[in-house]
Amino acid sequence: MGIVDKNVVKLDVAKAVRMLEKIGLLDMNGHVSYRIAGTDQFFINSRKASRASVTAADIVMCDMDGRLLEGDSEPPSEYHIHTEIFKRRSEVLCVIHNHPHYQTxxxxxxxxxxxxxxxxxxxxxxxxxEKSSLVNTAEMGAELAxxxxxxxxxxxxHHGTVTVGESVKAAFAKSIFLEENAKKQYDAMLLRxxxxxxxxxxxxxTRDTAWQPSIIQKVWTYHEEKALKEGALIGIEGDLQEELLQ
Known part of the structure; x- marks a missing residue:
């Protein structure tokens, strides 16, 4: 396992949350997590933090039982979605729970x-x-996983989706294009x-040529630059700003 810069991870998770909220895949609820490869530790946006104004300082670290290891707030009640997937999929480092319109x-x-x-x-x-309520127990998380x-x-x-990836940027890009695919399917079915x-x-x-690491980065950069231009990432560093600038 390579060295993980916790502050960089927290910043990426916070950016993903804000950018997903900005384009309507998250609302007042939803969460993004990142598991440190080869460990039982993961980062996730805290339960109390607004998805519209979450900062890197609002990203907490927990163990696979949801116990808080770093941070000043508890994880979301649906953290079981993340932990139960992480337990079963060693290659998955990011889990995103969205509330997308067209897929739903x-x-x-x-x-x-x-x-x-x-x-x-x-x-x-x-x-x-098929269970549409909050996935707020280990049993439900295990069923889903x-x-x-x-x-x-x-x-x-009747609730939303869960998408996984090998990185925050990959899971973010997949989330974007799953919804875009669903939107195009929906619109086409209005015609026939x-x-x-x-x-x-x-x-x-099409699959071989359309989904490359360069495309993942291109998707992330596009949404990051758009969010910066529109002021959606103001204050994203939170209390970590001084450390992140060093």
Missing amino acids: VLGIADVAMKPVFGIGSFVKNVPVY ELLGDEVTIQLR HDIRVLNGENLVR
Whole structure:
């Protein structure tokens, strides 16, 4: 395991939360976590922090039982979503629980999400977790994680989604394009129910060419620069500003 700069991680998590809130994938609820590779420790935005004004200082560190290790506030009540996935997926370092509009609407209509958009073509199987209440127990978190299996995302019927990735930036980018894919599928189905879906060799090539590390960084940079331009990241460093500038 390499050395992890905790302040940089906290800043990335806080940025992800603010940027997801700015584009409507998070609202007053939702959370982003980052697990330190090879450990049982993870960072997550605190329960009390507003998603619109969260700072790096609002990112707390916990163990896999949700016990606070660093920070001055408790984790969100749904931290079990994150811990139970981390326990089962060693390659997953980031978990994001979103409340996206179009993915949730497709779920309410019982319409399976399909790969219909180039950069969203990584969509494969999207399991559906049928319990719509808060996932605030270890038992429910374990059920959700087992159902997710090796997939990228899972839908919580009438509630939201959970998306995983190998980094904060990767999970962020996946969150963006899962919703964009769902939006395009929804709009296309307004025109005709029997829509054209990516498949065969075309799907394979599209997946291979459209999802690269450079694209992940490009997505992050675009949203970060847009958020900076619109003033959505003002004060993001919080009390960590002096340390982050050293």
